[in-house]
């Protein structure tokens with residue numbers, strides 16, 4: 278039996294995160310969602326890390342749990358670092374996800390970074406060092422650490438982003454490139470978009486939630502069929518044997534199309550090109566989204582290489598079925614009741630037979646069937662505004 282893992286999340290010590298983001302809360306939500314493995318998030322932060330050391334037990338090699346015995350949730354030690362530096366005469370901003378095999382390794386990474394950088398200001402620290410140098414330094418500390426370019430195409434803060442990124446991993450990592458094995462899609466991109474860029478072919482595709490609140494865990498995730506251990510997961514990532522990724526519809530992400538939030542302008546890439554990349558309202562350069570950037574770097578037709586499944590969070594499905602807000606009491610009550618009766622959110626969204634769902638609520642069954650068959654209307658996100666996916670028949 279495979280298991281689901283969400284490897285990239287944040288703690289309450291990261292900017293603009295929920296104050297309730299504590300380990301027990303993450304573990305509780307992981308069970309509700311159907312995730313066996315969740316990133317610890319923010320291991321570079323001294324307070325969060327000391328909490329990890331006091332609360333977690335290594336229950337299988339390289340994975341940690343709050344309780345001994347037979348835990349339901351396993352944490353993999355994870356952090357995201359934000360690199361801002363100059364290369365080739367341009368400012369580069371790159372986010373990297375780190376996965377570490379042990380608390381001892383994290384301790385050594387934190388000691389090395391803490392000598393030069395302020396790790397307390399933010400759970401996702403800003404480091405003035407190149408991706409190439411920091412990766413070489415971390416791999417010299419422990420070559421079992423996995424370094425994964427995060428949300429690889431978002432316009433700001435990503436390796437291939439339109440604003441401050443590179444055109445290829447080689448340009449960014451140089452001689453360290455062979456030690457990079459995977460890239461993260463980000464919410465606004467999906468595997469077929471990555472498959473149009475031949476230089477990304479060797480890399481394992483991962484999808485994670487980058488959640489800033491526990492309820493957002495698993496909005497993207499990965500299915501593994503490997504031994505439940507750090508090395509099992511690391512080998513699956515290195516050898517590109519991830520079973521599939523769970524994906525947002527990419528239009529739902531905040532940077533799929535191009536545009537200006539304040540000008541209320543949202544454009545598809547061919548419209549942007551006709552306008553030479555300038556905003557028709559204010560005349561300034563548009564924020565070029567992930568689809569535009571994918572088109573710039575694409576050098577072939579999409580090739581289906583990694584199986585993946587689109588998924589809409591259950592609360593959003595319920596909000597469309599019940600015609601009320603995602604965070605309303607009504608949605609919450611039904612959300613928890615369904616999970617209690619039918620099992621975790623992932624099971625309900627993907628596996629529960631439609632007849633069983635229909636016995637609960639016929640409109641719910643119809644909405645989930647529409648999601649499973651990709652019968653959706655897509656209103657793409659742009660310049661920091663989430664897009665909207667409407668399930669066929671549930672829009673009303």
Ligand SMILES: [Zn+2]
Pocket residue numbers: 357372427428434
């Ligand atoms: Zn990031």
Ligand SMILES: [Zn+2]
Pocket residue numbers: 537539540542556557558559560561
């Ligand atoms: Zn504008």
